[in-house]
Amino acid sequence: MTMKAIVHVALIGCGGMAAMIRKRYLETKNAKLVLLVDSNEEVCRKASAELRGIPWSTRFVDALVEGIDALDISTPNYLHAEQAVAALQAGKHVLVQKPLATTVQEAEAIAHAARESGTVAGMYMSFYDNGLYHEAKDIISRGLIGEVTSVRCRGAGVSGKYIPADNWRSSLVKTGGGSFIQLALHSVNMAEWLIDDEIEEVFAYSHNRFSPNIGGDDVTSATCRFRGGALGTLESSYCSYQYVVTVYGTEGYVTITNNRETELMLNARYEGSFIQVKEPNIPTRRTYEEFRMAEVCIENNPYNQHQAFITAIAENKSATVTVETGLRNLRIVDAVHRSAREHRPVEVGS
Missing domain, CATH: 3.30.360.10 (Dihydrodipicolinate Reductase; domain 2)
Structure with a gap:
């Protein structure tokens, strides 16, 4: 993927924990939130209104199109592996809400896809x-x-x-x-x-x-x-x-x-x-x-993990918590x- 000055981000899952963190991308340097995805249309509408009318969709595949650089996945655990692997295979950078997956086997699939893609792949842990x-x-x-x-x-x-x-x-x-x-x-x-x-x-x-x-x-x-x-x-x-x-x-x-x-x-x-x-x-x-x-x-929290994710993409560095760490967990x-x-x-x- 050719790196751009601004990283275009799709937020996958807009309720639950994502409802608490979704505003962060409005304040994250070198990032632009360009798409909201959730299976619940009402959740999408509410999140879009809160986030200055950002486009939304109920279809995950809409986040895999050209022009979107990174996916922040905050969906239920059982969807993490399928969505993260698809995103990585599409050449996207990925940040997955903990736990990385529901099983070791699913986490291994994500880690393998991350190694193959060469993109930045991490797990979000709020304690960091x-x-x-x-x-x-x-x-x-x-x-x-x-x-x-x-x-x-x-x-x-x-x-x-x-x-x-x-x-x-x-x-x-x-x-x-x-x-x-x-x-x-x-x-x-x-x-x-x-x-x-x-x-x-x-x-x-x-x-x-x-x-x-x-x-x-x-x-x-x-x-x-x-x-x-x-x-x-x-x-x-x-x-x-x-x-x-x-x-x-x-x-x-x-x-x-x-x-x-x-x-x-x-x-x-x-x-x-x-x-x-x-x-x-x-x-x-x-x-x-x-x-x-x-x-x-x-x-301006110096430990903001979403800012760290965007910075890692810009500087071609590892995420703060890598998917390999998520697999070990x-x-x-x-x-x-x-x-x-x-x-x-x-x-x-x-």
Whole structure:
């Protein structure tokens, strides 16, 4: 594809999470949102009115025409593979909402198509919009909590009791699971990224006791072992509260709760754009009003993933979260699901 000064973008799926992020392309440098696609005509009309009358369609194939450079895919999980592969084979750049797909096999197909196309292909993870996680990674890499000993990550909310039985999120097949793939994928991704290590083995338990409309698990608890020796716990729940990521070290710890509250104890001072620790070896707590669960209220956010996607296209670089990373995340999810079914430890990728 010949690169143009302005990247023409089609948004595939305009409801759900896309309703929260679709305005971003109006403020994204070197990008122009040129088409909205959704199977629901009313959703298309509403989104078009909100976005200054951008053309819309209920047909996915309309996004594959010449003149459209990139597709931002925010459709239900079970449509990701078919749509992403078609877009990549048509020579489009692609950004897919997490999870990359519903199965490892589907994710492998996307990764293969991405390698063949040579275009930019990434997975959108909202946590990367949040500067607190970037500064937490910086703190850990500097050794300000000492050597990493363990990680605890939890993705949870009570939406399981509100999801209707006829919604795609209630389907085991259409989601690829239940609470773990839907809510803990952030945890899986963050656990590896924050400490720059890979999970090699998991042991998990799952059940569904409180969410009758959910086809998969409504609670999963997994322990894991990293290649470097650290241990971890990965939890998900559709029937209780709190997102939390904690990394423990020999000389301190870092905790981020609900994407906006931090608690840290470090072995030295730290001065970040957001996180500031004035006194070492003393717990420091703070709540950041500019951060919300799924939104960052900062003008010109340097970690805006949609801007990063467009910049990656312009500079012929990899996406912030590549589809290969999305594939690896699903290999971990698959290992957790298998462990829970078979009641045994499972090596990732085995």
